Amino acid sequence: MDATQLLKGVLDVAVLAVVEDEDGYGYDVVRRLRAAGLEEVGDASVYGTLRRLYTAGALTSYVVPSEEGPHRKYYGINAQGRAMLDLQRKVWTEFSTTMNNLLTSSTQPGEAA
């Protein structure tokens, strides 16, 4: 099984989680995700996810001009984003518990029906 495939389904919640405490710009978010262990995450996927969460109303966005280079676009979580994150945390917890149980039990010889 490919971890990048799994990642697609949970990238939203992962991105929400890393901007929960502190606003971040595109590459900053990528770096936080990689630092958290999601090494395979693609830049463009993260930027696109940020944009989609923003369009969905889960993130706020503001541009910080830079004197020396191109400006950066920061994203921050808002109330709707927090609600979404809470909900997805629950969904994930339940789902992962179920999957853990399933996978753990199915590895036990003789217990498979």
Added chain:
Amino acid sequence: MTTSTVTPEIVAFAQGVRAALADLPAEEVDDLTEGLEADLAEAYAEDLQRELPDPAAYATELRAAAGLPVRTKPKSGVLSSLTQGWHDTRADLKVAIRRNPALASVVDFLGELRPAWWIVRAWLAAWLVASFFGNERGYGMAGTWWFVFVAFAVISVQWGRGRWHGPAVPALIAVGNVIAVVAFLPVMAAADDPRSSAGDFDRGFASGVDATVSDTPAEGLSFNGHLVENIYAYDAQGKPLKNVQLFDVNGKPLVTNRGGDASPLTPSAARLETGSDAYNVYPLKVTEMMWDENGNYVPDPSPDPRKTRALENGPFLKVPAVDVPKKVAKSNE
């Protein structure tokens, strides 16, 4: 936050990504790629070993993650596949241009001129509509039509800026642009023509009628280098004939020169039993013409009576009879 240098490669790459997203509304592309250069610069400053990916693949990933539609796949039908082909070609072309810095700078320069084009196409559209109603005046339009132009200009600029984008608008703009480009030169030529005015239609109609009805070449019969004005026929006995119809071997009516203003005579047409006019019936009834003091070409109010008589009756009252062999003469009786 790290400040990093944005290399030309990164600029080109970002432009390639934007080009690959070009089918999306301009606003969407801007929002999606704002800060892209800064992010890329930082990413590549951290890891110099990294290579820039393919901009098109990058754009596809960005698009998918943002939940935006993949570049529309061809639907069934000739028209939609043509449109799709055009979109694909255009997007591919954009990506190709972005890979060539010289071409890219030319295109960027032309891009700066787009607002001027928005105004020009609005003027073109207003001019075309005004001229349809006969209200164009040279490069301009009759009074109130300038308000139409202003309205068109507002629409054109808003479209150009990517505002007011309904579902059908991009296609409309494409069609409109094509019409505008095609119409540009003819309109410029027509607008530049000082004779161009509301009278165009009437003049065109009149010349069309002339061409159909009179079917007369500008050059008619000539004899020894002189244009023949009229023809006088005499019968075997030498008496003048009236209403003789002349044709050439191909059945074409033999007509004299009706050189218009250059000729001192204007022939009147004879009426055939079919109801149509004919100018090959001799001697022609002619009107003597002159230029009046206002420079108008008018019938001569007091023509020379001797010339009038000569024109009517021909150069001779009678000519010598033809010596016809008796046999033939008998059979004619």
